[in-house]
Amino acid sequence: MASGGDLRASYDKFVKGDQATSKDMTKWFKDGGVFTKKTCNSNNLDIAFSKVKEKGKMKITFKQIDALINEVAKAYAKDTGKSEADSVAEIKQKLSKVSGPTATGATKVSKTGGVDRMTDTSKYTGSHKERFDESGKGKGIEGREERVENKGYVGAYKGEGTFDEKVDK
Incomplete structure (x- = not known):
């Protein structure tokens, strides 16, 4: 099972500051490979995020991560056929192994x-x-x-500098 320190270190790589947005959590769970093709997806995470965050707030703290993982584990358990306790442990393990955000859609050579x-x-x-x-x-x-050099009386005048010679004679 993942230790709390590993989970916190991984969390800190995805979150700027002390509080995480729903977008931060979606990126972390996606890069960790938590999402399945069925019920456990970003929509499910957004719903769980709304349940966990405090009313009127748009962000959560690390203290609320356990509650978020428990909510997501319900859908994860349904998709994988495991118990919720096993799903919670597996999700924590996957999230703690993530080394940092990956660049998706970056321009390649x-x-x-x-x-x-x-x-x-x-x-x-x-x-x-x-x-x-x-x-x-x-x-x-x-x-x-x-x-175009606009010298002379007319723009295309070819005899530049010859006028004075003609007049003086």
């Missing part, structure tokens, strides 16, 4: 080689090709925008 293909500038065509120099290094803003 592509294994298909698509990143290499998309970053190979030699395969770019059209206007995208103009964004890089010969070595493949990006040109910055010069590669993204057509920069």
Whole structure:
């Protein structure tokens, strides 16, 4: 059977501060593998959480964990066919073994080689090709925008600086 210290250490990894929210408990029970495919699920945990928490409060303390586990153990026992006492012991053991929250839905590195293909500038065509120099290094803003120097009377005037020469003669 799990000791209270192991359970507390595991609890502290999932809870910030001294009080736990329903979301914290759902993550802890899910990572601990307590949920079954049937009755014992996050909905059941939310109902048990509502029964255990004090009226008007949205969080529970570690002192209320035993009561929460006892409530969840009823559904767990129903799904596994074990007694409630055995279910309580098994849930405590599972929860105390959890080393910490796992990252779910985190972005992973592509294994298909698509990143290499998309970053190979030699395969770019059209206007995208103009964004890089010969070595493949990006040109910055010069590669993204057509920069126009507005010198002279007309924007596209080619004979810049020749007007004064013509007038002086």
